[in-house]
Structures are given as C-alpha cells and as structure tokens.
Amino acid sequence: MIDSDDTHAVRGRNLMMAMLVLAYTLNFVDRQIIGILAEPIKADLKLTDAELGWMGGTAFALFYTALAIPLAMLADRKDRSWIIAIGLALWSAATAACGLAANFWQLFAARMSVGIGEAAGVAPAYSLITDYYPPQRRARALAIFSLGIPLGGAAGVLFGGLIAARIDWRYAFLIIGLLGVLFAPLFKFIVRDPGHGRSEEGPRVAAPALGLVFRTIASKPAFWLLSFGAGTASLVSYGLAFWIPSILARSYGLDLTERSLLFAAILLIGGATGIWLGGVAGDRLGNAHPRGYALVPAVAFAITLPAYLLAFSTQTLWLSSLLFLVPGALGLMWIGPVVTAITRLVPPEMRATAAALYLFILNLIGLGLGSTVIGAISDALTVRFGDEALRYSAMATTSLYALAALLMWLASRRLSRDLEPSLSPA
Secondary structure, three states: OOOOOOHHHHHHHHHHHHHHHHHHHHHHHHHHHHHHOHHHHHHHHOOOHHHHHHHHHHHHHHHHHHHHHHHHHHHOOOOHHHHHHHHHHHHHHHHHHHOOOOOHHHHHHHHHHHHHHHOOOHHHHHHHHHOOOOHHHHHHHHHHHHOHHHHHHHHHHHHHHHHHHHOOHHHHHHHHHHHHHHHHHHHHHHOOOOOOOOOOOOOOOOOOOHHHHHHHHHOOHHHHHHHHHHHHHHHHHHHHHHHHHHHHHHOOOOOHHHHHHHHHHHHHHHHHHHHHHHHHHHHHHHHHOOOHHHHHHHHHHHHHHHHHHHHHHOOOHHHHHHHHHHHHHHOOOOHHHHHHHHHHOOOHHHHHHHHHHHHHHHHHHHHHHHHHHHHHHHHHHHHHHHHHHHHHHHHHHOOHHHHHHHHHHHHHOOHHHHOOHHHOOO
C-alpha cells in the first residue's frame, strides 16, 4: 500500500488509476461499439437478430472466458502492467479488424479475437488496484476504475454512431481500434507494477496453483452467490446495452445520429452515477459490516426491475429516456461492492486468479447469453409483434433482476463467515 502522506506517491497512484481507467474505457468502447452499429451491420451483412446477438456477446465471450483464468494466474506471478498493455494492443487491433469483415463468420472471428485481448485486461487490473489501495478505500477505488464502463460505453456509442452515420460503420471499427493500438505503449511506459500483496501486512507468499485457489473459493458459498448474482444481472445489462439502440430505432424511429447521442447520454449519466454511488455505499456499509457489500446490489437490483419495466412501457420518448437513467444507475451499483468482496474472500496472492474465476462466471452468463437471449426471443416474437418484438423481449428479460437480487441477499448472509480472517473488519 502506498503511504497516503507521500505526495509524490499519491500522484503516482492517481496517474496509475487514470491510465487504468483510460484502458478500461477503451476496453468497453471496443466491447460495446457493436451495439450502436447493429442496425447498419444487419442491413449490410443481412443478419438476423439472433446472429446479431451472437455477435454482441457470445463471439466475444467464448475466448474471453476461456483465457481470462490462465492470464490471471500469470498476473499473480508476473508484471501486471505488461500483461494489460499487451492485451490492450491485441484487442484494439482485433477491433480494427472488425471493420474489414465481409460476412458473418469473418466478423464473428474478429469479435472472438477482441475477447482474446480483453481477457488480459480486467482481472490483472483488479489485482493491481488492490495493491495500491487499502481495504477500507477499495470499493471506491474499484468504482473509479469501473467508471471505464459508462465512459467506454458512452464513447463507443457516441463516436461509433457518429462515424458510421457520416462515413461508414467499418471506419468506426478501424478508427477506434487504431487509437487503442497507439495508446498501448504509452500505458506501459507510465504504469508500474508495485509488487504483489503490497496493500496487506505480513510476508509475501508465492502465487498458488489453480487447484488451491479453486479449493479455497469452493469452500466459500459467498463467492458463488456473488458471482452468479452478478452474472444474472449482467445477462440483462449486457443484453440491454447491445439492444437498446436498436429499440430506439425500431420503436421510436430515431436515426443513427439521434440514437447515438441519446443512448450515450443515458450510459454516461446513469452509469457513472450508479457506479460511484455503489462504491461509496459499499465502503460505508461494508466497513461497518461485510454483509453491506452484498446488500447494496440486492436492494439496487430489486428496484431496477420495476424501473426498467416502467421505462420500456412508456411511449413518450423524452419521458422514457429520463426513466432509463434510473435503472441505468441502479443496475451498475453492484460493481464496486461485489468486486471488493471478491478480493477480500481470498489471500492477496490469489486475487487475480480468484477475480478471473469470478469474471469467468460473470461473463459466461452475462456476455455469453445476454444479447443472444434477447435476440432469439425477439426473432420468435417478430411474426406477432413486428418491430415491437425487440422491446417486449427486453422487458421479459428484465425479470431476471429478481433472481439476481435474491442471490445477492443470500450472499449477504454468508459474507461475514467467508471473509479471509486477516481481511475481516477489526
């Protein structure tokens, strides 16, 4: 842990965080840009909603989930800044390659390649942040890092949509991908790995084998309840992030520029507000009692469900847009508290690997199924409801927030018993 009284060290920590946020922003630009480009891609490549759904998440998730664990194990042993920088260059180059795709399978392969690169991004960053910030400030630190989600989502929607509207959807992928390739060496030049386990007292321990990490978390029900609760909520949130631009086109008649501006504002304002509030609430409630880390998302998910149903049911565009801000914020309040709880369930030398196992579950369910499930339901309902089928499919999927809230509530009943003894509140 860096001494909070050392001004030079604090500046270095802040610069490190800024670079991680920028990298995570690019991560989500490249991950989410395909949502705003779905309609022009569908028209150009003549795809169905189900095929678009595969493109939006499943193609990405296949390699992302498979490679995240071995790369995180490497991050528990090696320089994490190198791992993130190399991943950043790879996923950005793959994003640029999406602009060269001429058919479904070429675009599918390019999206899988984006997942290969991004597998190196998140778990090592989580581990790096825990070595810069003490446990009592960690939910807010992870929330600041997670601002890359709404920032990247909004930037991808805004710039991707505007570039596609003025030039072509292919140039949106090419331009944004090349920006990431150029940023990667600057990231490595600035970000330094402080060493594993720096935020905790006691001797450093060598990174353990995967089997030991798995046995450690296998004995802690809170890990599984948090992971599956977050994964269930992410199925809805990733699916909606991909499909809401198309809903704005089909149900409200907005052109590409209009829906880019509107949805970018919803993502930025709602998402940033929710992530920050979740981090603050997680630190305050979690420091008072560990169950707070799970109760914050449990309450947020319980309110998100009716909020989304109300927003989707409203026919007036301006009112619906305002209503989307509420579940847009509530649906992301879980990130800081849940990731903080995950890092406190295992010793420092296991953090990157445990985070990768958590992300494996989260993304296999959320990224792997979210856009695909909504797209498949939409195709099934199209004969009856036409262009409104997609909106009804989205509304049906939001019911999963009830299950996510239940899983988080159950996790809150286990957290105190499952925390690492050395990381429990005094």
